[in-house]
Amino acid sequence: MxxxxxxxxxxxxxxxxxxxxxxxAVLLVNAGITGEIGLLQLGTYVGAIAAAALAALFGxxxxxLATLSYQLDRNGLVIQWGTTRQVIPLEAIERLVPxxxxxxxxxxxxxxxxxxxxxxxxxxxIGEVLVYSTHQSQEQVLYVMTGQRTYAxxxxxxARFAEEVQRRQELGPTAEVTHHVERWxxxxxxLWSDRPAQALIGVAIAAAVAMWVQVAIRYPDLPATLELAxxxxxxxxxxxxxxxxxxxxxxxxxxxxxxxxLALGVLAHAxxxxxxxxxxxxxxGVQFAFFAAFAIALS
Numbered sequence: 001m002x003x004x005x006x007x008x009x010x011x012x013x014x015x016x017x018x019x020x021x022x023x024x025a026v027l028l029v030n031a032g033i034t035g036e037i038g039l040l041q042l043g044t045y046v047g048a049i050a051a052a053a054l055a056a057l058f059g060x061x062x063x064x065l066a067t068l069s070y071q072l073d074r075n076g077l078v079i080q081w082g083t084t085r086q087v088i089p090l091e092a093i094e095r096l097v098p099x100x101x102x103x104x105x106x107x108x109x110x111x112x113x114x115x116x117x118x119x120x121x122x123x124x125x126i127g128e129v130l131v132y133s134t135h136q137s138q139e140q141v142l143y144v145m146t147g148q149r150t151y152a153x154x155x156x157x158x159a160r161f162a163e164e165v166q167r168r169q170e171l172g173p174t175a176e177v178t179h180h181v182e183r184w185x186x187x188x189x190x191l192w193s194d195r196p197a198q199a200l201i202g203v204a205i206a207a208a209v210a211m212w213v214q215v216a217i218r219y220p221d222l223p224a225t226l227e228l229a230x231x232x233x234x235x236x237x238x239x240x241x242x243x244x245x246x247x248x249x250x251x252x253x254x255x256x257x258x259x260x261x262l263a264l265g266v267l268a269h270a271x272x273x274x275x276x277x278x279x280x281x282x283x284x285g286v287q288f289a290f291f292a293a294f295a296i297a298l299s
Contacts, residue, residue, distance in 0.1 A: 001164055003070040005134040005154045010065050010115025017113070018058030025051035037248075042216040046209070060186070065116050068132060070153055072161075074168045076177045077144065079132045079151065081118060083185040086130065089177045090169055092146040096162045097126070099141030099152075106131065106141075106152065117152075126150050148179055191269050191276075200280035201262060207287035208258050214294060215251050219244070247297060254290035258283055 028048035035041040064082030071078040077093065079086040106129055110119015115136060121129045126143060133154040135141045142158050144151040155161045191197055222244045261283035269276025 001072045003072070003155050003161070005068060005070075005156075007065050007068065007115065007134055009136065010113070010134050011062055013113050013115055014058055014062040014065060018055050018062060021051050021055035021058060025049075025055060037216065037219045039213070039216045042212055061111050061116065061118075064118065065134070068134065070155065072164055072168065074171050075173045075175050077165075079153065081132050083183060083187040085182040086132070086151065087177060087180050087182060088144065088146060088151065089179055090165065090173065092148070092179060093144055093165060093169070094147060095143075095145040096158070096165065097143040097145060098139075098158050099135070099143065100139040102126075102138065102143075105138045121152065123150075146179070189266075189270060190273070191266060194269070194273065197265075197269060197273070197276055197280055200277065200284060201265075204258060204262065204280060204284040204287055207284055207291060208255060211251050211254060211287060211291040211294060214291065215248070219247070222247070247294070250290055250294050250297065254287055257286050257290075261286065 025048045028044045028051060032041050032044040032048065035044065060082070064084075067080055067082055069080050071080070072090075074090065076090045077088045079088070102123065102125065106121030106123050108117060108119055108121050108131065110131070111117070112119065115134050117131050117133045117135060119131055121131050123129055126145070127150065129143065129150045129152050131152040133141055133152050135154045140154050141152050142155055142161065144153060225243055261279050265276050265279035265283065268279055
């Protein structure tokens with residue numbers, strides 16, 4: 001039996017929030033393009049990137065909500081959310097508790113807006129709960145309790161669902177099913193649980209941001225033309241006079257290399273963690289090198 005909860009409200013709210021985030025990103029990019037180089041312009045670009053990332057997240061969450069379903073057969077209950085499936089053996093289900101029988105609403109940690117609730121929650125009488133629900137009130141929630149974990153779902157007719165579970169439990173399973181989680185696509189990437197890789201990516205991005213902060217602080221005070229010498233000394237073998245805009249080629253090249261290194265690192269990490277670490281470390285090293293090069297060029 002296939003159950004799919006009502007998702008209209010959740011999809012509508014999620015789409016509005018996603019489109020709003022995308023519109024903010026476009027407006028911030030436009031403000032950055034027309035603004036003068038400085039900390040304010042850098043702030044608008046950082047805000048645009050954050051808004052674009054949020055819009056992408058809302059798009060992914062809406063996709064998950066659109067695919068949310070509960071599949072019940074003699075072997076188990078399968079909760080599908082996007083590229084994740086929670087597989088619960090039917091024989092492991094011990095109790096079904098309607099939300100209306102509980103005094104308090106769950107305290108959510110995760111994705112939650114009207115018509116969409118996915119994540120973890122804590123209930124005083126039950127403990128930690130995995131939530132995959134579109135409920136608008138506590139009365140619409142049904143708690144599926146097993147010996148290992150409790151799940152919160154939303155089905156329209158709690159009594160009928162309980163009858164279907166009991167009937168299939170009495171018939172017995174047709175195959176052996178274990179309690180497990182299946183992931184594929186984006187959700188299956190090992191990078192989400194690899195703290196060292198995430199730390200290296202964070203260091204690389206922080207170094208790139210620090211370089212652009214240096215640019216934003218120093219660029220407005222530069223003269224219209226600059227004399228660049230290599231090596232930077234009075235007896236330089238090479239020197240040229242350039243417009244101050246030319247100095248921006250350094251951070252732009254660094255950002256392009258950062259993007260390429262991180263993209264290749266993510267792909268390599270899926271094949272070999274060591275290869276991913278090398279590319280992430282190289283990304284951080286390149287950013288620090290460009291940071292130093294920019295500082296030397298203006299010294």
